[in-house]
Amino acid sequence: xxxxxxxxxxxxxxxxxxxxxxxxxxxxxxxxxxxxxxxxxxxxxxxxxxxxxxxxxxxxxxxxxxxxxxxxxxxxxxxxxxxxxxxxxxxxxxxxxxxxxxxxxxxxxxxxxxxxxxxxxxxxxxxxxxxxxxxxxxxxxxxxxxxxxxxxxxxxxxxxxxxxxxxxxxxxxxxxxxxxxxxxxxxxxxxxxxxxxxxxxxxxxxxxxxxxxxxxxxxxxxxxxxxxxxxxxxxxxxxxxxxxxxxxxxxxxxxxxxxxxxxxxxxxxxxxxxxxxxxxxxxxxxxxxxxxxxxxxxxxxxxxxxxxxxxxxxxxxxxxxxxxxxxxxxxxxxxxxxxxxxxxxxxxxxxxxxxxxxxxxxxxxxxxxxxxxxxxxxxxxxxxxxxxxxxxxxxxxxxxxxxxxxxxxxxxxxxxxxxxxxxxxxxxxxxxxxxxxxxxxxxxxxxxxxxxxxxxxxxxxxxxxxxxxxxxxxxxxxxxxxxxxxxxxxxxxxxxxxxxxxxxxxxxxxxxxxxxxxxxxxxxxxxxxxxxxxxxxxxxxxxxxxxxxxxxxxxxxxxxxxxxxxxxxxxxxxxxxxxx
Numbered sequence: 236x237x238x239x240x241x242x243x244x245x246x247x248x249x250x251x252x253x254x255x256x257x258x259x260x261x262x263x264x265x266x267x268x269x270x271x272x273x274x275x276x277x278x279x280x281x282x283x284x285x286x287x288x289x290x291x292x293x294x295x296x297x298x299x300x301x302x303x304x305x306x307x308x309x310x311x312x313x314x315x316x317x318x319x320x321x322x323x324x325x326x327x328x329x330x331x332x333x334x335x336x337x338x339x340x341x342x343x344x345x346x347x348x349x350x351x352x353x354x355x356x357x358x359x360x361x362x363x364x365x366x367x368x369x370x371x372x373x374x375x376x377x378x379x380x381x382x383x384x385x386x387x388x389x390x391x392x393x394x395x396x397x398x399x400x401x402x403x404x405x406x407x408x409x410x411x412x413x414x415x416x417x418x419x420x421x422x423x424x425x426x427x428x429x430x431x432x433x434x435x436x437x438x439x440x441x442x443x444x445x446x447x448x449x450x451x452x453x454x455x456x457x458x459x460x461x462x463x464x465x466x467x468x469x470x471x472x473x474x475x476x477x478x479x480x481x482x483x484x485x486x487x488x489x490x491x492x493x494x495x496x497x498x499x500x501x502x503x504x505x506x507x508x509x510x511x512x513x514x515x516x517x518x519x520x521x522x523x524x525x526x527x528x529x530x531x532x533x534x535x536x537x538x539x540x541x542x543x544x545x546x547x548x549x550x551x552x553x554x555x556x557x558x559x560x561x562x563x564x565x566x567x568x569x570x571x572x573x574x575x576x577x578x579x580x581x582x583x584x585x586x587x588x589x590x591x592x593x594x595x596x597x598x599x600x601x602x603x604x605x606x607x608x609x610x611x612x613x614x615x616x617x618x619x620x621x622x623x624x625x626x627x628x629x630x631x632x633x634x635x636x637x638x639x640x641x642x643x644x645x646x647x648x649x650x651x652x653x654x655x656x657x658x659x660x661x662x663x664x665x666x667x668x669x670x671x672x673x674x675x676x677x678x679x680x681x682x683x684x685x686x687x688x689x690x691x692x693x694x695x696x697x698x699x700x701x702x703x704x705x706x707x708x709x710x711x712x713x714x715x716x717x718x719x720x721x722x723x724x725x726x727x728x729x730x731x732x733x734x735x736x737x738x739x740x741x742x743x744x745x746x747x748x749x750x751x752x753x754x755x756x757x758x759x760x761x762x763x764x765x766x767x768x769x770x771x772x773x774x775x776x777x778x779x780x781x782x783x784x785x786x787x788x789x790x791x792x793x794x795x796x797x798x799x800x801x802x803x804x805x806x807x808x809x810x811x812x813x814x815x
Contacts, residue, residue, distance in 0.1 A: 275573025312571025316527030350500025355536030364528025381635025383608030396421025470590025
């Protein structure tokens with residue numbers, strides 16, 4: 236029993252150990268703690284305006300954004316698999332959260348987070364983290380750009396101070412309402428917006444090390460507080476920010492509501508998984524570290540479940556904040572924990588001042604975030620690239636904006652998969668061997684084998700799978716007369732699926748009945764395993780089919796077989812002559 240427990244512990248440590256535990260095992264001292272504190276403070280300064288702005292855009296209060304940054308940031312750092320990951324609310328969730336809030340309220344959002352949290356943890360324990368990297372790049376760029384465009388669309392009202400009671404949820408009707416209400420622009424909001432843009436752009440260009448978002452928010456808040464501008468603020472819309480985290484409380488669980496929000500919960504889980512692992516991969520490239528994908532998913536899942544208890548919103552790893560954490564010389568995940576500590580101190584000490592923060596300034600921050608999410612440079616490169624990638628990108632982008640994320644991701648993934656299979660099917664080649672001297676080292680006695688009547692050698696290259704199976708099948712049908720010897724060269728076939736194996740088997744059965752000697756040359760490990768299994772299922776003894784490690788050996792087998800057949804034929808002819 237103890238041996239089994241030890242084995243389980245070793246397995247768990249190898250696959251699911253949080254990065255914090257790994258770093259503490261290596262060693263941790265006061266100098267590293269100081270580095271983590273400085274990095275945590277740096278990231279907290281960036282997180283404050285973003286957390287509040289993203290919460291407002293999602294249809295919840297700014298306080299809930301801070302709750303999420305504190306709780307999720309703490310648990311993602313504590314249990315996650317990345318050394319530098321910073322968790323919290325991100326722009327990717329805004330559209331989904333807003334939709335759920337509009338339909339079901341916060342109870343529905345809590346159910347959605349439970350679905351997402353459990354899904355992420357299950358995915359981590361099933362070791363699915365390594366598979367998320369197979370999400371096609373054009374799909375990721377497409378739905379990220381679509382979310383950025385949607386995020387920008389939600390901010391025009393507060394950016395311009397438009398006095399509109401009901402703004403449609405759909406993008407095109409939303410912009411139609413904006414355009415028909417431009418006469419209701421608030422000059423004060425426009426002034427704050429222009430000031431915020433100017434400050435952010437100036438600092439990012441000339442003083443990139445300074446926290447541009449925070450400085451613009453502080454400056455705009457001072458202008459509103461000192462000049463008494465008539466514009467919407469956090470105070471007059473939300474009543475300010477509490478001084479502390481709320482007491483943890485279980486949500487009112489409703490099974491009917493739970494089942495209704497499952498699609499949204501799965502969408503959030505997918506977005507959280509992709510964004511967190513993408514963030515971890517990006518910072519790995521910057522730092523040279525290696526993240527644990529499965530531990531990261533478990534940490535993300537647990538953090539989302541914890542946020543439910545504190546009235547938070549969905550959270551994941553944030554690429555910009557994570558990169559900032561690394562650039563601030565963080566040493567371990569404790570930097571993420573310290574970020575949560577500093578955010579909590581902000582709530583304790585500075586929350587009264589937050590009521591003067593103008594919504595126009597936060598909208599300016601979010602529009603810049605949305606623009607960065609669109610990543611025009613990546614879109615341009617993909618559009619100028621292969622046609623299939625271009626169509627996948629544009630389809631995913633337009634479906635994200637005009638339909639919904641679930642449809643966009645599903646259609647984009649299926650479309651990219653079909654295009655990939657089409658490309659792979661075009662890589663399959665079958666050809667007769669004519670010039671083989673270079674392949675067998677110029678041995679004239681061996682190359683003469685191919686010149687004998689009834690000897691055929693076919694060279695297959697590329698993945699032999701269902702996408703190109705019809706092409707292979709058509710080629711096999713063009714062979715008119717059954718040869719005496721058939722060599723199937725498979726050294727350039729990396730993989731065979733069930734469809735490809737079935738075509739090979741049917742081909743083998745057909746020519747074995749015609750008395751053809753079949754020789755497989757240089758079959759790789761995966762094709763060998765698949766063919767062996769299918770041959771067994773079809774009642775064919777795989778060992779009765781000759782196999783050679785190289786083409787040269789295959790020619791030797793063919794030559795030996797032909798000599799034996801010639802001897803048998805000569806013997807049979809002599810027997811006939813003697814009888815006569």
